[in-house]
Amino acid sequence: MPYQEVFEQFWIQVKESVQDGNFAKLTMAKTIGKQNLKNIFVRPQALEEGTKLLIKTHYRSKETEDDLQELNLEELYAIVKSHLKTPFYSVLLFTTSKDVMFKINKKDAGRITENNPTFRDVTGAKSDLD
Template identity: 65%
Template sequence: MTYQEVFVLFWDQVKESIHEGRFAKLTMAKTIGKPNLKNIFVRPVYSEDGFKVLVKLRYASKETEDEEKELTMEDAFEVLKSHLKTSFSTVLLFTTTKDVTFKINKKGAGSITENLPTFHNVIQAKTDF
């Protein structure tokens, strides 16, 4: 399976955790090379408009201001997908029942592993919009 196909399976777990109210956080990590973009964080936002996420792009240089956007899950998926294998090789899903890690190895193959949960409660992102 290509890493793109494995990422779709990983994303199914993300959507399932949201549907079941277990989604705590998602982080893109393990940068490739030395990009200015250091991390991407995704936190839940429950609003009157339904479920959205706060996507935060954190930059390494102090000159570049971090960006925050409130997005739908579909839009967040496109943002994350665009940074796979170009900027990041790992995506971590934190839920209240398990942590799920998606990785792309040096040969371009994707894998999914599961571990015990880091978070036991869902903490909603604070937005200033």
């Protein structure tokens, strides 16, 4: 199945985990080649006006500073989707009930696999944006 369709199924699980309060972390990894952008990490951050997510963009080069942003779920979706295949080929969702991995293979097919949960509790990220 084309990776775009499988990614939409994966994203439904991301949204449900945020809504259910069991979203622990989301990580984008597995680049092809030596890209400057190394990882993207997302953690929940509870705020009074609703759930915000803290996204950390981590770079390989010491000259490029890591970037922190507070985003809502729709903004996060746009960023994650824009980085699929350029440069990331996998996205890992960690929840307190299961770990879900989305992968794109060389034939542009997507696949979702589930494993036992890595995290038992949800810990809110601390922002240095204040």
